Amino acid sequence: MSDSETLKIKDLHVSTTEGKEILRGVNLEIKRGEVHALMGPNGSGKSTLGYAIMGHPGYEVTQGSITLGDQDVLEMEPNERARAGIFLAFQRPMAIPGVKMADFLRHAATNVRRPDRKEGEELIPMREFRKELNQKMDQLRMDKEFARRYVNDGFSGGEMKRAEILQLAMLRPKFAILDETDSGLDVDAVRLASQSIADIGGKDMGILIITHHEHLLEHNRPDFTHVILGGRIVETGGPELALELHKQGYDRIRAAYPEAAAADAALKQTEPAGAH
Amino acid sequence: MATDVAAKPKFGEINKYDFHTDSKAVFKARKGLDADIVRQISDMKNEPAWMRDFRLRSLEIFNAKPMPRWGGAIDLDFQDIYYYLKPADRQGKTWDEVPDEIKKTFDRLGIPEAEKKFLAGVKAQFESEVIYGSLKEDLTKQGVIFTDTDTAIREYPDLVREYFATIIPPADNKFAALNSAVWSGGSFIYVPKGVKIEFPLQAYFRINAENMGQFERTLIIVDEGAEVHYVEGCTAPMYSTESLHSAVVEIIVKKHARCRYTTIQNWANNIYNLVTKRAMAYGDSLVEWVDGNLGSRLTMKYPSVYMMEPGARAEILSVAFASAGQHQDAGAKAVHCAPHTSSRIVSKSISKNGGRASYRGLVKIERGAKKSKSNVVCDALILDPRSRSDTYPYIELEEQDVMVGHEASVSRIGEEQLFYLTSRGLTEAEASTMIVSGFIEPLVKELPMEYAVEMNRLIALQMEGTVG
Numbered sequence: 067m068s069d070s071e072t073l074k075i076k077d078l079h080v081s082t083t084e085g086k087e088i089l090r091g092v093n094l095e096i097k098r099g100e101v102h103a104l105m106g107p108n109g110s111g112k113s114t115l116g117y118a119i120m121g122h123p124g125y126e127v128t129q130g131s132i133t134l135g136d137q138d139v140l141e142m143e144p145n146e147r148a149r150a151g152i153f154l155a156f157q158r159p160m161a162i163p164g165v166k167m168a169d170f171l172r173h174a175a176t177n178v179r180r181p182d183r184k185e186g187e188e189l190i191p192m193r194e195f196r197k198e199l200n201q202k203m204d205q206l207r208m209d210k211e212f213a214r215r216y217v218n219d220g221f222s223g224g225e226m227k228r229a230e231i232l233q234l235a236m237l238r239p240k241f242a243i244l245d246e247t248d249s250g251l252d253v254d255a256v257r258l259a260s261q262s263i264a265d266i267g268g269k270d271m272g273i274l275i276i277t278h279h280e281h282l283l284e285h286n287r288p289d290f291t292h293v294i295l296g297g298r299i300v301e302t303g304g305p306e307l308a309l310e311l312h313k314q315g316y317d318r319i320r321a322a323y324p325e326a327a328a329a330d331a332a333l334k335q336t337e338p339a340g341a342h
Numbered sequence: 343m344a345t346d347v348a349a350k351p352k353f354g355e356i357n358k359y360d361f362h363t364d365s366k367a368v369f370k371a372r373k374g375l376d377a378d379i380v381r382q383i384s385d386m387k388n389e390p391a392w393m394r395d396f397r398l399r400s401l402e403i404f405n406a407k408p409m410p411r412w413g414g415a416i417d418l419d420f421q422d423i424y425y426y427l428k429p430a431d432r433q434g435k436t437w438d439e440v441p442d443e444i445k446k447t448f449d450r451l452g453i454p455e456a457e458k459k460f461l462a463g464v465k466a467q468f469e470s471e472v473i474y475g476s477l478k479e480d481l482t483k484q485g486v487i488f489t490d491t492d493t494a495i496r497e498y499p500d501l502v503r504e505y506f507a508t509i510i511p512p513a514d515n516k517f518a519a520l521n522s523a524v525w526s527g528g529s530f531i532y533v534p535k536g537v538k539i540e541f542p543l544q545a546y547f548r549i550n551a552e553n554m555g556q557f558e559r560t561l562i563i564v565d566e567g568a569e570v571h572y573v574e575g576c577t578a579p580m581y582s583t584e585s586l587h588s589a590v591v592e593i594i595v596k597k598h599a600r601c602r603y604t605t606i607q608n609w610a611n612n613i614y615n616l617v618t619k620r621a622m623a624y625g626d627s628l629v630e631w632v633d634g635n636l637g638s639r640l641t642m643k644y645p646s647v648y649m650m651e652p653g654a655r656a657e658i659l660s661v662a663f664a665s666a667g668q669h670q671d672a673g674a675k676a677v678h679c680a681p682h683t684s685s686r687i688v689s690k691s692i693s694k695n696g697g698r699a700s701y702r703g704l705v706k707i708e709r710g711a712k713k714s715k716s717n718v719v720c721d722a723l724i725l726d727p728r729s730r731s732d733t734y735p736y737i738e739l740e741e742q743d744v745m746v747g748h749e750a751s752v753s754r755i756g757e758e759q760l761f762y763l764t765s766r767g768l769t770e771a772e773a774s775t776m777i778v779s780g781f782i783e784p785l786v787k788e789l790p791m792e793y794a795v796e797m798n799r800l801i802a803l804q805m806e807g808t809v810g
Contacts, residue, residue, distance in 0.1 A: 120761075120765050121761075121765070122761055123757055123761060124757065143770075144761060144764040144765045145765075145766075145767050145768055145769050145770070147765070148764070148765055148766055148767035149767050153765075154765055156762065160756070160758050160759045160761075160762040162759060162762070162763065162776065162777060162780055163780050163783075164779065164780025164781055164782070164783030164784070165776050165777070165780035165783070169776075170763070170776065173766075173767075173772060173776070174766035174767045174768060177766075177769075177772075185769055186802075216780065216783075
């Protein structure tokens, strides 16, 4: 893949809008077709990285850069980032009462596929869209009724995650960040999710998988595993590193990187675990 | 029929176009309000003496009553309004007979199309008289009457006289008295025992002449075991001086009968919309008000249901959208006069650009109305810090053995919701519109398809320029 197909994160520093620094110099490069696993203890900054890449207004980039080819991602609004091919599967997706999944997805898919579309211009033809949506839902073994339900409204944890995967399948991004897409799912559901993500991703999608577990990596063998601690990626390895962390936890990492471990502990003193 | 159907603006774009068709009024009463004007209106209509006397009596009540001291601020000069205007000599029975100029206005409102699609009978009120009406033959055969109220007085005098002003007497409030004195047009519907009309009956209302008050008077009688759904939609072009719309709607729903009354109103921003709507529900009957209010300078409207006999039910769904310079004071009243009656009120309001939306509602359970149930849910969505929402729920209980619930919520469009939608490629404006559309979905899904489409267009139009 050419350089224009690479998502590059350089020396990224991110604070909350209240001024609390969470990421302290993250470096990461993802090429299309690669699978990266991002692991780390609760509150080490994993979700913050996802939010910062997508442009969450609650986080401020104070230093560093994010680029997609020659495009400066930090200059883009969230909807422009989506149209440029970046996707974030939310750990906690938002409910939008009264808005049907199908209507939401039709808008989203149209905009992402036609990045120049202006408000009010035609959407993907209904019949064409329905056909594609039904096909995708079949593949994910989702009930057709799902399309008529309101976005994440009254969904179980598992349903929300499946809805995120359905969106991934419909939007077909260049780069996907999957933030704990396995949490809330039982073992069988994680297997299905894992298989689905591998099918959707194929060889074209760059994937960053944020996870605590190995199951999601079953069908998505990571080319790289990154360990984040105290707002920095402290170690990068292959698939064997993911396996090690899953089995043995983060004690070795903490011992090897005392400065990052101290920063991590400091972050947690003011923030409840799992908040970021 | 229209030749330029493709070129006409969509229904929801009417405000933007701000069009005004020059209508050649055949008769226009002078401005102002006094006994002479009222007599003149009655004479023009060749009304029976009882109606003329009723009007004159109502005028006295109107003059004697003070302006309401609650709700919104009303700044009106009653002497600076035209109270009667008759655009054509008689009613058109077929579309061909309708004057071209009026057709042009209707085309812009999309009426012929609406009729083609699913209308059974269209009653379109252009200014003060109903000028075009059609009703399917089979309805007539079944004894259903669907006409304008003026015609009903001539053709069905006994039926009208039996019920007219029995639900809302002139003394009910100042604006009901005003309507009673100068009323013109409106729909009259009678559905005989056991007749169930499967498609909605529709009427379009519209104000055209500047400073022209519109005072339609609607009376619906649904006999035992009968069913009807009546739909009205209103739009008005923009004018610079004040206009007044003050309607009275009376409904009688007898034992085991059902009536749904759906209104979508989108008034110009200078119009006072002061409407009294009330239904009497008898044993095991169901009354449903579905009421959507957009536009106007001030709307005061509280569709009411009096549950007179056991088993009567009321469902009231009200949606208000208040934008810059607008005050929507809307709500509902449910009065339980008999045991085992139940009511449900759902109110949704949206305010933006400094608009103010108020919910004002009354639930009253009279002594003896044991085992009655009432549930009220009020949700307000405020789009920016300059806008305002208030809730005035009144609950009067004279009986202990009842179940009454009230829930209210106020929310703002959340940053997290916006981020979620924009992260999927929606612009901030699209995302806000989607959230607002979702908020009023409970109303929209109760509307006939075409109205649902219009409603969504109107919302999108109202949302334009909200962001940034």
